[in-house]
Amino acid sequence: MAHLLFKDVNKVYPNGYHAVHDFNMEIKDGEFICLVGDSGCGKSTTLRMIAGLEEITSGEFYIDGELANQMSSRERGIAMVFQSYALYPHLTVYENLGFGLTLEGIDADVIDEKVKQTAKILGLTEYLERFPRNLSGGQCQRVAVGRALIRKVNIFLMDEPLSNLDAKQRVTMRSEIKQIHRSVGATTIYVTHDQTEAMTMSDRIVVMKSGGYVQQIGTPYELYFHPRNLFVAGFIGEPPMNFIKSVVSGGKIKAGELELDLTPVVKDVKALEGKEVVFAFRPEAIKVQTPAKGKEGGYELDSVVDLTELLGDMTNVYANVGNVNVILKVNPHHTPEMGAHFKFFVPYSAAYVFDCETELAVESDLKRH
């Protein structure tokens, strides 16, 4: 296992493009970290700097307290799994798994034992004599993971390892990778643009935005319930949070015919007077029962249903509240009719306010749950 520390790490490519800005983070021994963000936000660049495949332009990167900026990939004790499995097509699964060890000149007996042990962990025992062309995408990915696993490493790096798989295989591999991590315990950094993957697999997530700026680092729970800014609020959650933009006047916002008093939600409503804010709530946070009074209460809203989408476990409702469009998630057994009036509540504890100028969440005393 390994402890990693990044101090103001920056990457500027030779063409002058500044791909990662002031990356600061401490990663504990054995943590599973996801770097998540849209394509081009600097995730792979960060991963490649950890791997020693890309030079760090400025800042310091430490592995177990030792400055690692100049260390070779080999010295860092890493294994990496790429999106393209990069298997050798002319070698069997057995040979693919053992290839790295053979190169290191390890005894055939030892290799045999390790290959069989790794194949067992990954459920590949019966495929050892097959060639990659005769494997499914999921099996190829398992071989790629196995090839990295077989070497005793302290840091496991994965770059979008599941993106070539179909949706069902992705879900299976997600839990397999988690289980492998649990049993192997290596510090793992996993790059993905898929927020569900990040939410389900990580101990902590790093949300990055284009230009290579870290937006928030936190547990999946923290990011979901305490997004630091508008970007994270909009990025985490599917369908995304409802955003209603408006200027605060008399402690209230007005959008369309909607008028909402911000007093129960923010700590210092006076400080927001005259400012443009975004009022936000998650589609799944709404309630259909009358809210309690006081701080436990909520906004009572009346909408007209434009469209419904039955997903099975729930229904997405596209509705109009006083000329503001919102998406709501409701119990499929209580799906409202299209065109019908639909009354719902946004609990105060599920309402967020963001300052449009800073894009930061406005402080609130509410307990989020």
Ligand code: ADP
């Ligand atoms: P991500 O993994 O988040 O999709 P990358 O780290 O691959 O993003 O790339 C971040 C940005 O750096 C992108 O805009 C990309 O075009 C740019 N970039 C990547 N590699 C190079 C390079 N060798 N030279 C110049 N720019 C690069």
